[in-house]
Amino acid sequence: xxxxxxxxxxxxxxxxxxxxxxxxxxxxxxxACARDIYAAEFHxxxxxxxxxxxxxxxxDLPRVRISKYPLDLRVExxxxxxxxxxxxxRIVARKGNxxxxxxxxxxSVQDHVLVKDEWYPLDGGEIEGILxxxxxxxxxxPGGLSLRQYLDLARLPPDVVSIxxxxxxxxxxxxxxxxxxxxxxxxxxxxxxxxxxxxxRWLRMIAREDLGCILADEMGLGKTIQLIAFLAEEKENGRxxxxxxxxxxxxxxxxxxxxxxxxLQCHVHxxxxxxxxxxxxxxxxLTITSYETAVRDLPMLKMIPWDTVILDxxxxxxxxxxxxxxxxxxxxxxxxxxxxxxxxxxxxxxxxSIMDFAVAGLLGELHEFERHYADNVSGxxxxxxxxxxxxxxxxxxxxxxxxxxxxxxxxxIELDDASAEMYERIRSEAAPENGKGISLGLLVxxxxxxxxxxxxxxxxxxxxxxLCSTKYVRLLEILDEFIAKSEKTLIFTSFRRMxxxxxGDLTRRxxxxxxxxxxxxxxxxxxxxxxxxSSYQGPAVLVLNPRAGGVGLNLFAANHVIHYNTEWNPxxxxxxxxRAYRLGxxxxxxxxxxxxxxxxxxxxxxxxxxxxxxSGHAVVGHDGTADDLGDIQRAMQISPVLKGGExx
Numbered sequence: 001x002x003x004x005x006x007x008x009x010x011x012x013x014x015x016x017x018x019x020x021x022x023x024x025x026x027x028x029x030x031x032a033c034a035r036d037i038y039a040a041e042f043h044x045x046x047x048x049x050x051x052x053x054x055x056x057x058x059x060d061l062p063r064v065r066i067s068k069y070p071l072d073l074r075v076e077x078x079x080x081x082x083x084x085x086x087x088x089x090r091i092v093a094r095k096g097n098x099x100x101x102x103x104x105x106x107x108s109v110q111d112h113v114l115v116k117d118e119w120y121p122l123d124g125g126e127i128e129g130i131l132x133x134x135x136x137x138x139x140x141x142p143g144g145l146s147l148r149q150y151l152d153l154a155r156l157p158p159d160v161v162s163i164x165x166x167x168x169x170x171x172x173x174x175x176x177x178x179x180x181x182x183x184x185x186x187x188x189x190x191x192x193x194x195x196x197x198x199x200x201r202w203l204r205m206i207a208r209e210d211l212g213c214i215l216a217d218e219m220g221l222g223k224t225i226q227l228i229a230f231l232a233e234e235k236e237n238g239r240x241x242x243x244x245x246x247x248x249x250x251x252x253x254x255x256x257x258x259x260x261x262x263x264l265q266c267h268v269h270x271x272x273x274x275x276x277x278x279x280x281x282x283x284x285x286l287t288i289t290s291y292e293t294a295v296r297d298l299p300m301l302k303m304i305p306w307d308t309v310i311l312d313x314x315x316x317x318x319x320x321x322x323x324x325x326x327x328x329x330x331x332x333x334x335x336x337x338x339x340x341x342x343x344x345x346x347x348x349x350x351x352x353s354i355m356d357f358a359v360a361g362l363l364g365e366l367h368e369f370e371r372h373y374a375d376n377v378s379g380x381x382x383x384x385x386x387x388x389x390x391x392x393x394x395x396x397x398x399x400x401x402x403x404x405x406x407x408x409x410x411x412x413i414e415l416d417d418a419s420a421e422m423y424e425r426i427r428s429e430a431a432p433e434n435g436k437g438i439s440l441g442l443l444v445x446x447x448x449x450x451x452x453x454x455x456x457x458x459x460x461x462x463x464x465x466x467l468c469s470t471k472y473v474r475l476l477e478i479l480d481e482f483i484a485k486s487e488k489t490l491i492f493t494s495f496r497r498m499x500x501x502x503x504g505d506l507t508r509r510x511x512x513x514x515x516x517x518x519x520x521x522x523x524x525x526x527x528x529x530x531x532x533x534s535s536y537q538g539p540a541v542l543v544l545n546p547r548a549g550g551v552g553l554n555l556f557a558a559n560h561v562i563h564y565n566t567e568w569n570p571x572x573x574x575x576x577x578x579r580a581y582r583l584g585x586x587x588x589x590x591x592x593x594x595x596x597x598x599x600x601x602x603x604x605x606x607x608x609x610x611x612x613x614x615s616g617h618a619v620v621g622h623d624g625t626a627d628d629l630g631d632i633q634r635a636m637q638i639s640p641v642l643k644g645g646e647x648x
Contacts, residue, residue: 011051013060020064020112020119022051034070034112034121041066057119065118071095073102073126075133076164077145077153079385087150087389090164091130091142093122105130105141133160147389148209154386155362158372163385188232190261195399196226202392203230203337207308212336212358214314214391219341219481220407220590221394224254227310227337228261235264235285239307245328246312248290249474252412252597254312255288269293271417278303291316291324298327306333313477314338317357318350320366329357336360341481343391348375348383359390396559396588403588406577410605412597413471420640423449423599426456446600448495451565455497465501471564471594476509478562478592483510483539488558492546492576493565496520502543502564512538518545533557546576561591566604570611598640 011022014029020037021029032040032048037057039045046053058066071093078088091102093113100115105127112121134141137152145153153161184192184200192200199215203226206213217223231242244254251268258266267273269281269289278300281287294301309331311317317325317338338358344351352369355362363369363386373379396403415423426446448455453468465472475491482489493499499516507514513536515529526548533542534557542558546567567573577591595601 011048011053013053013055013057015061015064015114018114020057020061020114022048022053024051034124037066037112037119038068038121042068063117064114067118067120069095070121070123071098071100071113073122073130075130075153075161077150077161078165079150079154079163080147080389087145087147089134089139089142089145089150089153093120095120101142103142105134146209147205148211150389151211151359151362154389155364165385184229185232185236187236187263188229188261189263190225190229192225192229193222193399193402195394195402196222196229199223199226199392199394200229200233203227204233206337206390207234207335210334211390212338212360214338214340214343214354214358214387216340216343216391216393218395218485219478220396220409220588221399223339223341224257224312225261227339228258228264231286231308232262232264234307239334240285241282241304241306242286242308242310243301243304243306243331243333244286244288244310244312245291245294246288247316247473247477248292248416249413249470249477250312251288251290252414253410256412258286258288269297276300291328294331295324295327298330301331304332306331308335308337309333310337310339311357312339314340314354314357315342315345315350318345318353320349320353320356325353325357329360342484343393344380345480345484348373348379351383351387355387355390362386362390396590400588406589406591409590409592411474411592411594412602412605413474413594414597415599415640416470419449419453419468419470422453423640443600447565450596450599450601451493451495451498452501454501455495465505471596474594475562475564479506479510479541482560483512486539487560488533488536488540488542489560489562490558490576491541491543491562491564492573493543494546494567495565496545498564499543499545502541506541506543510539513540514543515541516543518548521548544576546572559587559589561589563591563593566593566595566601566608568604568607570608573608596640 010025014021014023016023016029016031019031021031023029030049036045036048040048040053041056041058044056054060058064072095074092074094076090076092078090080087091105093100093102098115098118098120100113102113111124111127112119114120133153133156137149139145139149154163199217203213203215207230215223215226217226234240234242246254248270251270255266255268258264264285265283266286266288267281267284269275269287270293274293274297275281276297281300281304289297309328311328317328319325336358338354340354343354349366349370352363352366356366363383364372373383414420423446426442426449429442445456450471452465452472454465462468466476479489491502493502496518499518503514503516506512513533515533517526517529521529529542533540546563561577563573563576573593577589593605595605
């Protein structure tokens, strides 16, 4: 029998393509496994796969240090940047300051690494565990991930998968399909700014992966129109129906915006328009309802397989145990979109609750979340990479180059049922027969009631102006966001009593600097008030009569304007708004115009918009006199309680 040793060759240790290898006598090479290399170096092993070893690895390679201790393998995720770039998975071997990226990873690849002149083994058990993890997530190896794959891995404990930002750029997220990214549905009739197009693309990408998200753009950036463009796309693709749940104050605004920017069939599910039959709601592309109605009608809403459920002003579900929070999360949907300019108001659990609706389970159970993330700045910093892939947050300053110098935001607001009935009683007293004998005093009374019921009531059951006025509630919702950002706001109202209500209540409610400027303030004292307002460090509100504060004043410390009641004359409102966006203002100014739908204010708003278009902002109108009898007659004839009384 032949001697097996005759067929064995002598081998020499070399470094070949970054790996520790053996070179046979015939010049061929192969990569040894970590176990054999370790045994050859530390236990005197003299033969590997039929190759006789003349020396230990460190003798043939004196510059290479052979380590006894393996590097730890880690799975690391790089989150998508700005919500639209591709997430990346890396497998990294690291210990202390030593780190090496593993560009490929499989059982057939080496189980050791050479870092400069140091050799390290890798743990076979860790290799098997990572391969099983990747296989379970449908991932073949390191590289780009889909957003769903990223989120599936991001939910795992940090000792299994860690999230880490790297400095290099990553590829844009694939949005799927062959059509251009900016293609819009034919059912969408609006026009988007460039940053809004990016938001629409992002929403579309989220939906294509059957995921959810938080749309957290600052107020004034047009979250609603981006969502309408997205909903039109969903309808065109044969999906639907969809549901919007919003504060009562915003239902009419949603209805009008959907009608203005799309051809979607929309239904507002509230009051007398409520139905108990799910089949009725399935007939519409979009149903709009309030949080309160959603809680009452939850059993029916749960019977409908909604495509998309949108929660507007989603901070309404920041309390995890609130009835409205639990109801919203029970509604069946394919895509969840939480819309809020303030995703984190007071505590990190606010964001947990909102995200638990948007992407259920992403942040784990509440008790797990509270254990992993401290309710402080460091906790928020640690949380950011986990939520940023599914939260789009743009600030006004970030996209200022895309925006006009002023952003007009009309806010139609419905009266609640009790207020609508009271409005109708006042209107009935004022409405003349055959358009004759119009009482301008009663017309002013209607305007005062729309401003706030306190202005016409001799007594009230409450001292809180928010308890009997949906317009005041909407004002507070707007101010909440401005105050959270520590920004300054001008509020214009024509009525002295309303000025006093605002100054007194806002000072108590928010504990901020709040002052007023009207005819009671001597001309020589006005500049001092303006200086105090402008120099105040922190959020502040200045309440002004549009005539006393509408001419000759510089108030560009404020970048928000709220017209709390409408004016007959557009020039009065324009001059008042110009106090903030005049020369010296370096930020876009958001201008909110609050008015009650199907009331005298609605007519005044329509008149103002028409006059602006016809006369290029140079209209001189009237102040409730008989200059325009047609508008006054119409104002006296519409009512929020009359059938067909809505202004279209």
